[in-house]
Amino acid sequence: MRGKWMERFKGCNARTLRRDLLSGLIVGIIAIPLGMAFAIASGVNPQYGIYTTIIAGFLISLFGGSRFQIGGPTGAFVPVLLLIVMQYGFENLLIAGFMAGIMLVLMGLFKLGTLIKYIPRPVTLGFTAGIAVIIFTGQIGNFLGLSGLTKHEDFLSNMKEIFEHLGTADIYSLVTAFVCLAAITICSRYAPKIPASLAGLTAATIAAVFFFPGQVATIGSTYGEISSTLPAFAIPDFSLERMQQLLYPAFIIAMLGGIESLLSAVVADGMTGKRHDSNQELIGQGIANIITPLFGGIPATGAIARTATNIKSGAASPLSGIVHSIVVLIVLLLFAPLASHIPLAGMAPVLMVVAWNMSERKEFVRGLQTRTTDSILLTITFLLTVLTNLTTAVEVGLVMAAVLFVKRMSDIVTVAKVLPDPASKHEKVAAHIVNEGRDCPQVRIFTVEGPLFFGAAAQFEQLILNAADNGHRILLLRMGKVPFLDMTGEANLAAVVHDYKKRGGCVLISGIQPQPRQLLERTGLTAEIGHDHFFEHTGEAINAALARVEKPKCAGCKHFAFRECSVLSKPDSPRQMMYSV
Template sequence: MKPLLRGRYAGYNAQALKKDIISGSIVGIVAIPLGMAFAIASGVKPEYGLYTTIVAGLLISLFGGSRFQIGGPTGAFIPILFAIVLQYGYDNLLIAGFMAGVMLVLMGLFRLGAVIRFIPRPVTIGFTAGIAVIIFTGQIADFLGLHVEKQDGFISDMRELVVHLPALNLYSVLTAFLCLSVLLLTPKWLPKIPGSLVGLLVSSLAAAWFFPGQVATIGSTFGAIPSGLPEFRLPAISWDRIVQLIQPAFVIAMLGGIESLLSAVVADGMTGDRHQSNRELVGQGIANMVTPLFGGIPATGAIARTATNIRNGAVSPVSGVVHAIVVLLVLLFFAPYASNIPLAAMAPILMVVAWNMSERKTFLHILKTRTADSLILSVTFLLTVFANLTVAVQAGLVLAVVLFVKRMSEGVKVAKVLPDPADRKAKVSSRIVKDGRHCPQISMFTVEGPLFFGAAHSFEQSLKDQFGEMPLVLILRLGRVPYMDTTAESNLSALVSRVQRQGGTVLVTGIHEQPRNVMNKTGLAARIEAEHFFERTGAAIDFALTRISAARCQGCRHFAFRECDALSAVRAVPEPKLAAPKTDTVQA
């Protein structure tokens, strides 16, 4: 028993077990109708959703990185799985799910859990809202009792729906409205009882008593639900199938990873706990490798069921194990009764799921900002609905990267500066240059922002535009450059070469560790020379003044630096109209 009292089970006792049994039982009851509904919407038999809930739910709880995570089939997978079933068939879906599991395990082992969380929020909100639209509209046919063949595309589905609209079944509509009413009223009247279960029971009994045989049921459409799990069966994997299914498997893995980590983050926010993202990916991978061996479809962390688990007092992963056992017991003893559930009663459940997962408030909030994020959100959403999730996520990520690079490149500022004589500490300022001051021999620039491939050209161009003639000494103030990549280093290297070819010297001040390391590795730091790097600008100016031509300072009226008084004789000479008598005296 000692190992059980370590880690996530530290301090576990009988009271905690009681809480886990209660929460796990409630979540198990909630998961039953959802598991069947998600399976049907994904284009497979309802029992496959129950198999997934049992096997994946058990393994995710045992091996995942969150103490409260509830795993199983989810709405986010519906459009992906349906498309795979439509194109490749159910058997190949199992293989794709197994391959996705392998990918998730590898992602966890290579510690990529943190990387997945860097996907921009407008992209995740966009495809989540798009999936919600697909789920919602996909249930309209069952809600209305229409026998519609699902097409491969949103517009085709809607066109098919309109064509069959005159054949709607009023009994199905009544059943669906009854279930929907119970779903919406149960949380208000009976908040501790799962509304989806009550809605299914009430609408199923009403349909059986008042208009038997008038609405399509699970049994009449898919056949009777078998009692118990199917036999363990290895999928027929071949190299050709692996190549064929690598893309859909990758999409399943990526979406599964994103959904599971989002769910774990929600759980952390509700409990104050911290999940282990890489362990979570490994746990999800193991679950998705084993589940297809029992006929189950891909699974991930379920945000709504995880939240329900927490709200009902879950203490440890034991609640997830209990949830899987409850579903198994229902499958063993009550499967024949589930066959009588009307499809019209399942439709409102998925519609409510779609409404809740739509992130409508966040979606509208981002749209109202009218920023680049609004564009990313809109593109991802529209492509999810009218194309497919793979294209949507790829386009959303590419657009996000392009716009990010554009914003960052615009954030790089290059300003020519000189010491401000009005400042007691003689701090440098670009205002002095704008007022007409200038040093013909020393040019000093302040650079702000990260120097990377997107900003490298604008950095180089800004320097060229402000150069004028090539200076004898170029001082680059890089104290506000947090990052430099090799593209920017190459541009800077070309600039240094130009200055040095014309006999000039480049001085660098305030450089951070990362840019300095890049310059060391490329050899640029050695070309500039170690003694030409300074911590402070003042020291660089003092050094620069020793490298200029004193002859060129004679007669200079710019007085860019305090030392110019000593270097130039202009102020010691009277105005031109008084200069002639003095000159004659000197010559005499």
């Protein structure tokens, strides 16, 4: 793992250093207002967002598994962190973040990074869109300058609070917000190389300071002046009682942080053609979240928008992320007091634009238009994120996704009764040959296709046993298209074998694949069926089945299911011809 970590820095030279310095400078400037905005939206002092950007951003770039990842406070964390702050307080948020960091490191060490890719797209899209709605609506109060608002833990109560206080809207705050929004829009469209959020905050601050000073709430008037000193090291009170209380919130932070950071790394891979180390990325995220709370920083993860900007600005190595943190640190030391004049009404459009961009609205609408079970999963995850909380949304979404997956997999399992087709060149077996007048009274042949697992095994057993009658004693199962067999499938197959043995019959199996065969060997079912009852080809199994039929019962039979039946149906006639299919 150490070798892979060091590989990210390979190829660094004077030319790539210049590229990293430029991209780090650009991303650092962008990260400053976003760090403060996300901290405010999370219910904490904006300077903690800056501390997080500096410390977590540096450590994620240094120890992570992606060459281009930019870490720091993100919008995805806002609803979760706000809820934790409201329920447990800021110091407990730091403890939860520390515990989440340990969980992330353990996830990386135990190679759980690759499991993130199994989270269905409708679930991630649903909770991302839901988070965007929460962030956007959460800034309406600051945008309008509403006063007397009380923060609630649920969306509907917060919306009710906003509507009840619309009469307190402040014209100065509204003008400030529109100045910021206009600057962001103009820069994004006509001057994309200028950080739009920084331009918006600058324009809003100038408008508020020079045209209506003291009329709008600012960072300084609400949170106090931002200190230009380095964050102080402090160890929170890690009592056992607190840690037990915060175990679940910490797990949610760890899971969301892991998902967000690896999604960001995947986006970076797609933009650059490189490949990240998912487990090392989790370790880097964990180290950052262990150390950052000791300096007052909030939980951090990979930031998709800033990572994309880093790549577009020419980043060549993790040094760009390290430079971005140093840039933020220098700005903190030199210009922190100026940030105290930023109006909260100017911060609101920044977060609203972030929410708008992260909502993936086109993908969301496209998902709804499919009108499949995925669109239902998408809608439910979205609504639960907005109306309840992210934890419930992800849990229900994943459970639903698992149930839908099992249902789809069980639907693709087919069990068809077949017989050799005389019209086929090699007399391949086919289902359409079987009918009421052509169906061997002694031998049943079934083609089984699809994985025999817990979601489909009962259906397999039921179909086989329903086709059984007192007359036939020999069952041939063609399992060449069964790629997987689990313990439930093995148990259902064993039930079929036992049923045939009770009736004095036997089960033959052809074409079984390695995984199912190995499982049957381990459980002893192979021996119970009989090692000589397994065949590589169907033709060999049919020949073995016909060798076991009761000849007297064949006399006078008019079904002619097999080509040999014309001979076997004649009394005292020897068998002829052998199948080769």
